[in-house]
Amino acid sequence: MNWKESVVDRANRFINAYFSKGFSAAVLQTEQEWHIYRQHRLALKKVSSFLCPSENKLNLGCGPNPKAGWINVDLFDSRADLQLDLRESWPFPEGSVAYVYSEHVFEHFEPCDEVKHFLSEALRVLRPVVFLT
Numbered sequence: 001m002n003w004k005e006s007v008v009d010r011a012n013r014f015i016n017a018y019f020s021k022g023f024s025a026a027v028l029q030t031e032q033e034w035h036i037y038r039q040h041r042l043a044l045k046k047v048s049s050f051l052c053p054s055e056n057k058l059n060l061g062c063g064p065n066p067k068a069g070w071i072n073v074d075l076f077d078s079r080a081d082l083q084l085d086l087r088e089s090w091p092f093p094e095g096s097v098a099y100v101y102s103e104h105v106f107e108h109f110e111p112c113d114e115v116k117h118f119l120s121e122a123l124r125v126l127r128p129v130v131f132l133t
Contacts (some may be wrong), residue, residue: 012027015027036075036085037085039075039083039085040075040083040084040085040088042083043082043083043084044084044091046081046082047082047091047092050071050081050082051071051092051093051096055098055099056071056092056096056097056098057069057070057071057097057098057099057100057101058070058071058073058092058097058099058100058101058125059071059072059073059101059102060073060074060086060100060101060102060105061073061074061086061102061103061104061105061108062074062077062079062080063077063104064077064079066079066080066081067101070099070101073086086105086109086118086121087109087114087117087118089121090121090124090125092125093125094124094125095125095126095127095128096125096127097125097126097127098126098127100122100125100126105118106118
């Protein structure tokens, strides 16, 4: 066990011993959100290497099923190209994406705010559709 794990373990034991279960749960949630924040910030640095001028395709929440030729995004799966937090603003330019695919993603978002944000970001990054008849 390294020293960081030792400090975290001691802090968790202290919090569990002296504070309510609700407070302990809040501290655990804060720790998880800090990890998510760090993963997201690291992924932001890699976005430009995946963008192409012709056709960008996003596979959001790819899990263990990344698609070849797509920009695969999943916060918790290291097989994804980018580990982004889709609750935050997406780092893709407006109108830069031809396709957005997601499967089994909505159930992970809060219905009121996060689903609305997800859909508005998808609309923002998608290219406008033009039909010629």
